[in-house]
Amino acid sequence: MGADRIYKCAELPVPVSRLPDEALLSGLATGDPELAVTFVRRFQRAVFGVAIAVTGDRQLAEDIAQQTFERAWRHAQIYDSRRGSVTTWLTTIAHNLAIDAVRARRTEPVAPEDLDALLDVVTETPEQWALADEASSQLRAAVAQLPREQGRALVMAGIYGMTAQQIADWEKIPLGTAKTRIRTAMGKLRNTLASPDRGDHGQ
């Protein structure tokens, strides 16, 4: 293999590495090894980032990242560009797999210092986020503005996959309070993302 395929990089009007995300994803279905490498390389950082954040275990995170790409490859046909970018699709797959893995191991989902560190990093805006799209910048700002306890509840539920009961136990608060924090935080984020011209509030 290899040698007879190198031409693609050199002679394509659009090199494989510059194909749009969607085209790369659809190309995966052909089983082309070079496309596959390009695809994985483009998204591995985002996918592994989610897996390691949820599991805190590099070996497990690598397994999850691997499974994520295998799924993406097998099920490229269910990708719906209207629901989000290819990156979003892949990171949600990785997230679901990571949550399942953590639940299966029944280990403590998160150490307190990890939780606070993740909340901090999720809300900070260092230089590399400058290129992020507007929606995610708005979301990041909205998370940053949440009261700390709501932000913690949001990260525990939305990223670590903890139920309201687990959050209540963890924070030593009543179940109702945990539920309220999740709901309130999500409500605020939802309002941030709802564009003013979109009438998505009840008729």
Next chain:
Amino acid sequence: MVSDVTCEKLREIGAEMALGVLPGRERAAAAAHLDRCAACREYIEHMTLVGDGLIGLVPGSEPPLGFETRVARRLPQDVTAHEGEPHTRASDLAHKAVRSRARRVRLWVASAAAAFALACGFTGWAVGTAIESVTASSSPAVEIQTPLMEGELTSASGLGPSAGDIYAHPGDPGKPGWIYMTVDLAAVGTPYSGKVVCLLERTDGTTIRVGTFTLSNGRGDWGAAASVDPAALSGARLTASDGTVLATGDFETG
């Protein structure tokens, strides 16, 4: 039995549901409600997007060295495992994969499948569930709505069933369209090596030259950004640099 959930109750637990952390029993009740309430379905869908966005804020992290090679090596192999074929030379794998899979390739999920996944109470893209609903059913409920166009290439020699596939997508709002083709003329007895030209044929009889690429022993994959108008696009043609037609294909929409 699951107890009834009102719209009000649904809005109360919707955030947990959208984040995928609602316990099973409550989730089943909520899913039953979503099944018959479009307004709440839309609400949950929006909440799910917020949850997906939250995951998108998690910082990236580089996996161990060589990760992409290890993964990519497993992808094509997985094709053979999937199809129960014996091991084949690696260079043949990709094209075998095309033959065995491309007929089934349908890009972009139907919204019906997504709604089904949501109704079942899964978060995010609900991969497993949505897949089942797509692959287990060829029912009219599952329809492709984004106009991805797909065509099969037929060799100009008329030999063999298929010389490859071509996909064309008009692009999402604000993004350019693209075409992607995978060619295997060796399979149809034309192991041509050299430059080829990809032309799109329009319904008014005109053709547009999209670009050139190189085939090696009749094989090659190629993609390019292109302006794709589904209403005006009828087919594609692959020619050698001297104009000889090597293969043609007609598009079908999704």
